Amino acid sequence: MVIDAAFGTVVVASLVLLVFSLVIEQLLSPRPGLRRPWSAWALHVGMVMSTHALLTMLLGRPWFAAAAVAALLLLLVLVNNAKVHSLREPFVFQDYEYFTDAILHPRLYIPFLGWWKFFAAVAGFALAVGIGLYGESVSALRWHLTGQLGGVLLVLACGVLLLYLGQRQRFPVSLQPELDIPAFGFLASLWRYAEAERSAPQWRSPFSTLEGLAADTVLPHLLAVQSESFFDARQLYSGIRSDVLQQYDRLKQDAVLHGPLQVPAWGANTVRSEFAFLSGIEAQHLGVHRFNPYRAVAGGWDVASLASYLKRLGYRTVCIHPYPVSFYRRDRVYPRLGFDDFLDIRHFDESMRSGPYTGDAAVADLVDRIVREATQPVFVFVITMENHGPLHLEQVAAGDVDALYHAAPPEGCEDLTIYLRHLRNADQMIHSLRQTLEQCAHPASLCWYGDHVPIMPAVYKQFATPKGDVEYIVWANWKETQQPATMSGADSLAQRWLQAVGVA
Numbered sequence: 001m002v003i004d005a006a007f008g009t010v011v012v013a014s015l016v017l018l019v020f021s022l023v024i025e026q027l028l029s030p031r032p033g034l035r036r037p038w039s040a041w042a043l044h045v046g047m048v049m050s051t052h053a054l055l056t057m058l059l060g061r062p063w064f065a066a067a068a069v070a071a072l073l074l075l076l077v078l079v080n081n082a083k084v085h086s087l088r089e090p091f092v093f094q095d096y097e098y099f100t101d102a103i104l105h106p107r108l109y110i111p112f113l114g115w116w117k118f119f120a121a122v123a124g125f126a127l128a129v130g131i132g133l134y135g136e137s138v139s140a141l142r143w144h145l146t147g148q149l150g151g152v153l154l155v156l157a158c159g160v161l162l163l164y165l166g167q168r169q170r171f172p173v174s175l176q177p178e179l180d181i182p183a184f185g186f187l188a189s190l191w192r193y194a195e196a197e198r199s200a201p202q203w204r205s206p207f208s209t210l211e212g213l214a215a216d217t218v219l220p221h222l223l224a225v226q227s228e229s230f231f232d233a234r235q236l237y238s239g240i241r242s243d244v245l246q247q248y249d250r251l252k253q254d255a256v257l258h259g260p261l262q263v264p265a266w267g268a269n270t271v272r273s274e275f276a277f278l279s280g281i282e283a284q285h286l287g288v289h290r291f292n293p294y295r296a297v298a299g300g301w302d303v304a305s306l307a308s309y310l311k312r313l314g315y316r317t318v319c320i321h322p323y324p325v326s327f328y329r330r331d332r333v334y335p336r337l338g339f340d341d342f343l344d345i346r347h348f349d350e351s352m353r354s355g356p357y358t359g360d361a362a363v364a365d366l367v368d369r370i371v372r373e374a375t376q377p378v379f380v381f382v383i384t385m386e387n388h389g390p391l392h393l394e395q396v397a398a399g400d401v402d403a404l405y406h407a408a409p410p411e412g413c414e415d416l417t418i419y420l421r422h423l424r425n426a427d428q429m430i431h432s433l434r435q436t437l438e439q440c441a442h443p444a445s446l447c448w449y450g451d452h453v454p455i456m457p458a459v460y461k462q463f464a465t466p467k468g469d470v471e472y473i474v475w476a477n478w479k480e481t482q483q484p485a486t487m488s489g490a491d492s493l494a495q496r497w498l499q500a501v502g503v504a
Contacts, residue, residue, distance in 0.1 A: 006139035010151030013062040032185040040188040042166030049159030060138040087267045090177040093193035094291035111390040196288035200301045203285035208304035219377035220443035228387040230450030231470040239407030247431040257474035259485035265452040266468045273451040276490035278305045298329040306494045308338025310379045321383040322358030357385040360429035368436045387422035391415040415456040437477045445476040445501045
């Protein structure tokens with residue numbers, strides 16, 4: 001039996017790809033070390049070889065397939081580095097929806113990679129396809145065991161065997177990607193994180209065990225607002241006018257509870273803070289699902305929540321989020337969490353925007369209407385959008401600096417100015433909601449908190465980078481107390497709120 005050159009071409013192309021995969025991986029931040037468990041190396045080599053073999057079988061062009069796999073790995077590295085730069089966290093398997101979300105919601109994602117890098121990647125991909133299709137011919141022995149097919153089957157068999165061996169000898173991961181990637185490599189970490197996601201979380205929500213209330217208990221209206229990127233930015237720069245958060249300060253003086261809030265997200269990943277508040281479960285109890293708990297809920301995990309508990313008490317439960325309901329699979333998640341209604345972007349129009357997103361004022365108006373029309377106790381959970389980045393895509397308007405600062409900020413702080421403009425609108429939303437509840441004849445309470453700090457890397461270079469704590473306030477229209485600030489975690493905030501207003 002004579003082995004054709006096409007057989008060897010597949011093997012050589014696969015080996016060259018392996019070398020390039022290691023070179024590309026070294027561009028990663030944090031950089032993977034070369035000293036790894038043998039099973040981590042088995043997973044890396046197995047993934048590269050198997051992917052190359054399958055793509056070669058599909059395309060019939062081994063060098064083009066190798067270039068395509070290398071390009072994909074390079075794209076993952078670029079996305080990872082952009083995420084580390086903006087969010088201080090590496091790319092993990094649970095982030096794979098970034099790619100579909102970037103297509104559906106490009107404004108939220110692509111600017112953090114950089115439009116030039118994005119268009120360069122698209123152009124490079126198109127060029128590679130063109131060169132691959134027209135620069136490399138398909139072997140005449142593509143489907144022969146002594147030709148290309150034999151080489152593909154050999155590479156595929158080696159790759160599958162290595163994946164099997166690497167998967168059997170599972171190395172323990174910490175689920176802290178900044179530690180796992182240097183220790184085990186990028187591809188092996190992705191593989192282990194994907195494996196870990198197969199098991200649903202086992203931890204139960206504290207809302208599953210809360211007992212009911214006495215029949216004669218007066219149930220107040222409850223309004224929770226997760227304000228996009230809300231934190232007290234005045235701590236960054238002393239030149240910011242104190243009245244940017246005038247209503248926030250006023251509400252804090254009369255608050256039942258207030259203080260710094262520890263959230264499981266930094267700069268983005270809103271659903272982590274969102275789920276912590278609604279479920280009462282600490283991130284550490286979620287395992288790998290801490291990165292995106294909603295995927296587990298959408299996949300069938302039954303978990304009690306603040307909404308399901310209040311629904312058992314007789315509340316109408318409503319969520320308001322002025323963005324498409326399908327984002328983060330909330331259309332599937334929120335009914336499972338116990339919400340009766342989800343009011344998304346379809347309940348707003350273009351005239352209600354403040355910047356690129358629906359303004360906080362429009363959301364406050366909708367809340368006001370719901371509370372005024374309520375015929376039973378109502379729980380409204382609001383997820384705002386106005387202050388969502390990328391902030392650098394907006395422009396500083398005339399008069400912004402004078403209105404927001406008593407001392408102009410240094411050069412390069414345009415993002416901070418834009419952020420403060422929207423933060424002032426969030427402050428006005430606090431005033432509007434307080435008026436709504438003060439004018440309400442029924443007892444009512446407001447819980448206001450931020451989901452994470454904003455993404456402003458250029459600003460943080462000028463000043464200090466915040467550690468990630470945000471602010472929370474619990475206020476009730478029948479209580480006026482001056483309480484000292486107390487630290488809280490997002491996972492315990494809802495329970496503390498209910499206890500403070502007598503609903504738990």
